[in-house]
Every structure is written in structure tokens, then in C-alpha cells.
Amino acid sequence: MSLLAGFATTLAMIVAIGAQNAFVLRQGLRREHVLPVVLVCALSDAVLISSGIAGLGVLISASPLALSIAKYGGATFLLAYAAFAARRAFRPTTMAATDHAPAAVRTVVLTCLAFTWLNPHVYLDTVVLLGSLANQHGPDARWLYGLGSVTASFTWFFALGFLSRRLAPVFARPRAWQFLDSTIALLMTTLATVMLVS
Structure with a gap:
């Protein structure tokens, strides 16, 4: 039961299109370094969820400074990525996937890491929320909940x-x-704005 609860709750949380999902979608459409990208996202979630179950969520909740740093760093990154997406959108002659030289895998992975680790919501969702939900299932079943989440x-x-x-x-x-790209630019700008005013 805990396994299924973890799976269902986590799936409901991550399906919403956000900055990270938009990036994964774009890489999938371009068929460019897809395996490293999805592994970075999934393994990062595994680390964050496990940390939350182990008690990191309590520490983060008690440290507004850590979330503030992630908040402003994340907003800056999202606005920069929005600008790049807007620039691509205004150059439709180079929009087709085949017209682009593939980005270096290092660049793609670093961008994916930034989308994952500079987003303060990822800490609230995975570490704080999922960590606390898992711990409501008791000392043994909490790790089954975590397995379902991962x-x-x-x-x-x-x-x-x-x-x-x-x-x-x-x-x-x-x-x-x-x-x-126009949608991504709008989404990133909206997320950055919400992040800054929240």
C-alpha cells in the first residue's frame, strides 16, 4: 500500500509541465542526449526523495536562507533560459531539429542539473513534502513509499x-x-516571476 501511495502521489506531482519537464521534452523531440538527461532527472529525484525521508526536509524547513539562495539563483537561471528560448522562437528559419548542431553532452547535462537543483520547488516537493508524507507511513513502510516515489x-x-x-x-x-520555444519562454518567465514574488 505504501509503495502504491508513493508512486501515485509522486506521479501526480511531477506530471505538471514545469521548467524541468519542458527541457526534457525539448531534448526528447530533438533526440539529443536523451538518456543522460532522463537519468540526471530521475537519479536527482531519487537522491532528494531519500534525503527527505532520512530527515533533510526538517533541516531545509528550518533554514529560509538555503531556500532564498535557491530561489534567486533559480529565478535568474529561468529568466536566462527564457531569453534563449525567445531568441530561438524569433528565428523560425532555424527551428527544425535537423538545422541545429547537437549541443555537447556536458552542456546539456549541466543545463539539466541547473533545472533540477536550482529550482527551490524541487526541495519543497521532493525533500519536504514527499519526505514528510513518507515518514507518516512509519519507520519501515516509509522506505517502501520512497521506492514508489522513485x-x-x-x-x-x-x-x-x-x-x-x-x-x-x-x-x-x-x-x-x-x-x-515561445511557450517555453513564456513558461520560464512566468515560473521565475512566481518564484520571485512568492
Whole structure:
């Protein structure tokens, strides 16, 4: 029961399109370094969820300074990425995936790490919230809850990264990439704004 509860709760939380999911989707559509990207996301969640169950969530809740640093750093990063996405959207002649030289895997992984670890909401969701929910299941069952959470994370990111390529025919048109990048720019700017005013 704890395993299923962890799986369902985590899946419900991470399916919403956010900065990290938008990045994974774009990499999946481009078929560019998808495995490293989904592994970074899923393994990061595993570390964060485990840390929350082990008690890190209590420490983070007691340290507003740590969340403030992540808040302003994360907002700055999101606004910068929004600017890059907006620039791509205004150059529709270079929108098709085949028109772009592949980014270096190091650059892609570092960007993915930034989306994951500079987002203060990831600490609230995985470490604080999931950690506290898991600990409500008792000293033994809490790790089953955590296993369910980690399984949900792996399931979601692998599905998003590798199944998004089925949309490739749609994104063979430059206009579709322009729409996606415009949406990403708007989403990143909105998330950064919400992050700064919250």
C-alpha cells in the first residue's frame, strides 16, 4: 500500500509541465542526449526523495536562507533560459531539429542539473513534502513509499524523454518549434516571476 501511495502521489506531482519537464521534452523531440538527461532527472529525484525521508526536509524547513539562495539563483537561471528560448522562437528559419548542431553532452547535462537543483520547488516537493508524507507511513513502510516515489520519477522521465519523439513528425515544421520555444519562454518567465514574488 505504501509503495502504491508513493508512486501515485509522486506521479501526480511531477506530471505538471514545469521548467524541468519542458527541457526534457525539448531534448526528447530533438533526440539529443536523451538518456543522460532522463537519468540526471530521475537519479536527482531519487537522491532528494531519500534525503527527505532520512530527515533533510526538517533541516531545509528550518533554514529560509538555503531556500532564498535557491530561489534567486533559480529565478535568474529561468529568466536566462527564457531569453534563449525567445531568441530561438524569433528565428523560425532555424527551428527544425535537423538545422541545429547537437549541443555537447556536458552542456546539456549541466543545463539539466541547473533545472533540477536550482529550482527551490524541487526541495519543497521532493525533500519536504514527499519526505514528510513518507515518514507518516512509519519507520519501515516509509522506505517502501520512497521506492514508489522513485519508481514514479523514473517512469515519468523515461516516458517523457523517449516517447516524445513520436511527436517528431509534427516538429518537422519550423513553425511547430517556434510555437514550442515561445511557450517555453513564456513558461520560464512566468515560473521565475512566481518564484520571485512568492
